Amino acid sequence: MSRTARSSSKVASVVPVSFYERAPDIVARALLGKMVVRDWKTERLIGRIVEVEAYFGTEDPAAHSYIGRTARNAVLFGPPGIAYVYFIYGMYYCLNVSCEPDGQAGGVLIRALEPVAGLETMAKLRKLAPNPKPQLLTSGPGRLCQALDITRAAHNGLDVTDPSSCLRIEDDNYHPEAIQVTPRIGIRHAADLPARFLIDKNKFVSGSR
């Protein structure tokens, strides 16, 4: 065994449950730079998280959990580290990860990824012409779900801390240099709360509207 410190630091490992057992804004900020890994057929589609938003349980009018526990949002009230996937505007899915301890609601919305592996397949899943601008693949919550073939039926309730899950979040020891905090995007309630976190100067963050 002659593995150097440099190469061993690049070995990716799944992010543990304890990581998610904290407040949504803490988890959101800490998720920047982590990798979303999707085993799709025989391929591995990978994107680095560059933009996220925190949603605060029953106290946050913009959060799905604000109205209390229902069949739809049950995942947010359950154990941490579970994928919460919902369908929005009749055609798109959005990917969240539950946080806070079991019984307490909270979640983080993954808003944008920097594509790392499987770009050709992502383009096909997005129904784009070959060799599109990479920003069109995964910059936006609806886009990244389409690019990684993430659906509510297949992935809602999945444990992203399980190394055998087809959708999981891994840490390869990448640490973003600078992080920016802004209000959340595309919501009507509590739109002034600074709960959107992004990697400063990264080209793959989604635009504001």
Next chain:
DNA sequence: GGAGCGATGTCCT
């Protein structure tokens, strides 16, 4: 390159 708007399913009141 930016603002406006329509498409479209699911869930809750």
Next chain:
DNA sequence: GGACATCGCTCCG
């Protein structure tokens, strides 16, 4: 019946 954590197209400058 209406809200909705979106996107891509159109139209205008």
